[in-house]
Amino acid sequence: MDDRVHPEVRRTATEIDTMEIRGAATIADAAARALRTQATESDAADAEAFRAELRAAARTLHETRPTAVSLPNALRYVLRGMSSTTVEGLRQNVVDSADEFCARLERAQADLGQVGANRLRDGDTIMTHCHSTDALACVEAAVEQGKHIEAVVKETRPRNQGHITAKRLHELGVPVTLIVDSAARRYLNDVNHVLVGADAVAADGSVINKIGTSGLAVNARDRGTPITVAAQTLKLHPGTMTGHTVDIEMRDTAEVVDDETLAELGNPTVKNPAFDVTPPRYVDAIVTERGQFPPESIVILMRELFGEGTSEPWAEP
Numbered sequence: 651m652d653d654r655v656h657p658e659v660r661r662t663a664t665e666i667d668t669m670e671i672r673g674a675a676t677i678a679d680a681a682a683r684a685l686r687t688q689a690t691e692s693d694a695a696d697a698e699a700f701r702a703e704l705r706a707a708a709r710t711l712h713e714t715r716p717t718a719v720s721l722p723n724a725l726r727y728v729l730r731g732m733s734s735t736t737v738e739g740l741r742q743n744v745v746d747s748a749d750e751f752c753a754r755l756e757r758a759q760a761d762l763g764q765v766g767a768n769r770l771r772d773g774d775t776i777m778t779h780c781h782s783t784d785a786l787a788c789v790e791a792a793v794e795q796g797k798h799i800e801a802v803v804k805e806t807r808p809r810n811q812g813h814i815t816a817k818r819l820h821e822l823g824v825p826v827t828l829i830v831d832s833a834a835r836r837y838l839n840d841v842n843h844v845l846v847g848a849d850a851v852a853a854d855g856s857v858i859n860k861i862g863t864s865g866l867a868v869n870a871r872d873r874g875t876p877i878t879v880a881a882q883t884l885k886l887h888p889g890t891m892t893g894h895t896v897d898i899e900m901r902d903t904a905e906v907v908d909d910e911t912l913a914e915l916g917n918p919t920v921k922n923p924a925f926d927v928t929p930p931r932y933v934d935a936i937v938t939e940r941g942q943f944p945p946e947s948i949v950i951l952m953r954e955l956f957g958e959g960t961s962e963p964w965a966e967p
């Protein structure tokens with residue numbers, strides 16, 4: 651571990667790694683705040699040392715979880731704001747960029763919520779997968795518009811993020827039916843929309859989200875149920891414009907089965923991918939703070955927001 655990295659940054663990195671901090675938007679917010687702390691607490695002697703320290707902190711955060719592109723997008727946003735030539739100037743640059751990033755994230759989620767809410771009608775029932783703050787922002791805005799919304803919530807094995815969604819929806823006054831993941835197809839008959847979030851959206855409009863999203867989307871399409879993905883532009887993956895693929899995180903098998911049970915089963919191989927890829931043809935709309943897009947046209951928005959250059963500011967010069 652690089653000893654230039656502030657303990658608070660290391661703590662944030664550990665919490666992202668162990669999923670105490672989780673969900674793409676929340677991870678991005680925490681990463682920006684951690685860089686801010688690195689900057690405010692830095693005692694770097696000169697501007698070059700300060701820049702190197704910030705890059706080291708960004709690398710520590712970047713190495714935690716590979717799939718949610720909001721994390722590198724957050725790091726890029728904050729690091730690219732460093733334009734000054736003095737330590738004090740750079741410190742202020744990082745503080746300003748981090749604050750601006752967090753404020754924009756919050757505003758984007760609220761704006762996206764309004765767009766997503768317009769897709770929901772009074773009396774609709776949605777089906778959710780995992781826990782997405784972007785998806786919940788749509789429900790919250792719909793409820794604020796006075797619409798009655800109900801929800802069928804998939805528990806989302808192995809980590810049961812559906813429980814967080816159920817609790818949050820209950821707080822919003824939305825009646826919830828909790829189901830096991832394998833019951834999704836059965837209950838698709840009872841819902842008007844599938845509403846999920848995204849960890850990344852690729853240039854071809856593919857949606858990378860919690861494992862099980864793609865199967866849900868295929869089943870929903872078969873049933874004729876529209877699939878909405880709530881994903882602020884922070885989830886757009888610039889690297890996919892230049893041919894890079896999205897790395898799918900493989901997590902510890904202990905999340906699926908404990909060692910004792912595993913031994914009783916004769917030690918089978920266990921695989922625990924955290925995310926999967928839903929091809930654009932199964933997605934009806936990607937809802938962002940800039941409006942809703944058919945997945946195939948998302949690349950136009952990506953070019954506008956990111957241009958074509960994707961070199962990483964935390965790389966050593």
Ligand SMILES: O=C(COP(=O)(O)O)[C@H](O)[C@H](O)COP(=O)(O)O
Pocket residue numbers: 672673674675676718779780781782783784785811846847848849859860924
């Ligand atoms: O797949 C997940 C979380 O996975 P994990 O629990 O493994 O982090 C969420 O759907 C997206 O991150 C979007 O969340 P948000 O809309 O809050 O960014």
